[in-house]
Amino acid sequence: MTTRAAIVDVDGTIVRSEELIPGAVEGLRAIEERGLSRLLFSNNPTRAGDHYVERLAAHGLEIDPADVLTSGTVTAAHLAEHHPGTAVYLVGEDRLERLLEEAGLRVTDDPERAGIVVGSIDRDLSYDTLAGAIPALERDLPFYGTDPDTTIPGSGGPVPGSGAILAAIAAVAGREPDAVLGKPSAVAAEAALETLGTDPAETVVVGDRLDTDVALGEAAGMQTALVLTGITDRDDLAESDVEPDYVLESLGEIERVLEE
Numbered sequence: 001m002t003t004r005a006a007i008v009d010v011d012g013t014i015v016r017s018e019e020l021i022p023g024a025v026e027g028l029r030a031i032e033e034r035g036l037s038r039l040l041f042s043n044n045p046t047r048a049g050d051h052y053v054e055r056l057a058a059h060g061l062e063i064d065p066a067d068v069l070t071s072g073t074v075t076a077a078h079l080a081e082h083h084p085g086t087a088v089y090l091v092g093e094d095r096l097e098r099l100l101e102e103a104g105l106r107v108t109d110d111p112e113r114a115g116i117v118v119g120s121i122d123r124d125l126s127y128d129t130l131a132g133a134i135p136a137l138e139r140d141l142p143f144y145g146t147d148p149d150t151t152i153p154g155s156g157g158p159v160p161g162s163g164a165i166l167a168a169i170a171a172v173a174g175r176e177p178d179a180v181l182g183k184p185s186a187v188a189a190e191a192a193l194e195t196l197g198t199d200p201a202e203t204v205v206v207g208d209r210l211d212t213d214v215a216l217g218e219a220a221g222m223q224t225a226l227v228l229t230g231i232t233d234r235d236d237l238a239e240s241d242v243e244p245d246y247v248l249e250s251l252g253e254i255e256r257v258l259e260e
């Protein structure tokens with residue numbers, strides 16, 4: 001079936017920290033010249049589309065904020081749909097709190113008033129905030145995570161991500177999240193395909209992580225392409241049970257996928 005759309009990861013695929021990855025511009029241009037619908041999808045839970053518009057504009061890339069999803073925006077939209085107006089006990093950062101509030105949810109620091117618990121990256125995580133999740137989850141409230149990324153790239157190497165915070169909450173509460181809503185979840189795949197308006201078989205997902213980007217596409221029946229410009233290297237690939245349809249040195253080789 002002809003490829004009509006591409007879901008493209010950002011960090012590790014287009015940019016690395018504040019640097020543009022070689023081949024990224026050529027890859028995005030090839031997708032555009034083929035007339036494919038394009039969606040950028042980041043597992044960053046603290047940002048929305050406008051951040052990526054500004055970030056990529058610094059490299060001369062024009063992006064429509066409507067063509068960007070993040071684990072934060074997907075989480076906010078999902079909770080607003082399924083738990084409208086519900087108070088959220090958040091173990092997460094202020095920027096995610098704003099995304100939740102913009103979606104019509106209420107964030108509370110009182111676990112007794114909460115109707116949902118959400119865990120995410122929190123670089124200022126306090127003992128008291130973590131402790132507050134215990135009485136909330138003892139009430140058997142719905143427990144969600146924004147994304148499963150245990151580590152994320154930092155300026156000096158990997159640093160703890162949302163997955164590490166979720167593991168801490170799960171450990172103290174004695175229960176796992178009911179759902180983790182960013183990539184590679186079915187919720188994330190549905191949000192991406194709904195935004196693009198394409199069928200899974202007509203869509204390729206490109207990214208640098210086997211456990212999120214490639215796993216998202218594999219589970220949803222999309223084509224998958226792994227780029228070796230980010231987290232995953234060939235040794236990781238050889239040891240993984242997740243097998244991408246294509247392995248690319250960079251996004252600049254996306255023509256290989258589109259030509260078939």
